[in-house]
Amino acid sequence: MLHTKTSPIFRSSIFLRNYSSKKVTLDEIIRVDHAGELGADRIYAGQMAVLGSTSKGPLIQHMWEQEKGHRAKFEELIKRYRVRPTVMTPIWDVAGFMLGAGTALMGEKAAMACTVAVETVIVEHYNDQLRTLLEDPECNKELMEVITQFRNEEQEHHDTGIDHGAEQAPMYNLLSNVIKTGCKAAIAISKVI
Numbered sequence: 001m002l003h004t005k006t007s008p009i010f011r012s013s014i015f016l017r018n019y020s021s022k023k024v025t026l027d028e029i030i031r032v033d034h035a036g037e038l039g040a041d042r043i044y045a046g047q048m049a050v051l052g053s054t055s056k057g058p059l060i061q062h063m064w065e066q067e068k069g070h071r072a073k074f075e076e077l078i079k080r081y082r083v084r085p086t087v088m089t090p091i092w093d094v095a096g097f098m099l100g101a102g103t104a105l106m107g108e109k110a111a112m113a114c115t116v117a118v119e120t121v122i123v124e125h126y127n128d129q130l131r132t133l134l135e136d137p138e139c140n141k142e143l144m145e146v147i148t149q150f151r152n153e154e155q156e157h158h159d160t161g162i163d164h165g166a167e168q169a170p171m172y173n174l175l176s177n178v179i180k181t182g183c184k185a186a187i188a189i190s191k192v193i
Ligand SMILES: [Fe+2]
Pocket: 037, 040, 066, 067, 070, 150, 154
């Protein structure tokens, strides 16, 4: 006799497989965003250390405050979802500050070029994540709302950088490409380790 019904054991193994692959995806999203927002916080801290008392200080401070909010949200989510942070956390802490301070030392426009490069990569990254999360919008509602809001704020940071002369920075294309490549590598690394 032909059995058309799926056995309970088989059904539960499908459920567990789907559940564990969703858990892996969510872990990866939260781990990498937690690392990214930590890095962003440190980049703006580095920029403020150099340019805080210049005319660009209030502008950078405003973006920094938003990054602190992003970081705090992912600190909350990483605890709530019990996700292991990337082992690279201490490295991104130092590297973020050095990138922010280093480009700021090259001048205000180079600092803005850094912002534009980083935020370009982050906006693309958040859009990729939103497409993934759309596979189950009901289950991923909260995370999608958080990422959508942050994506919009990162886009504002990008536009602010453009409006404040990023593209007139010395060696803009080289600087931009080096930073974008570094950010993409940091994202790839933070997803897995
Ligand atoms: Fe951010």
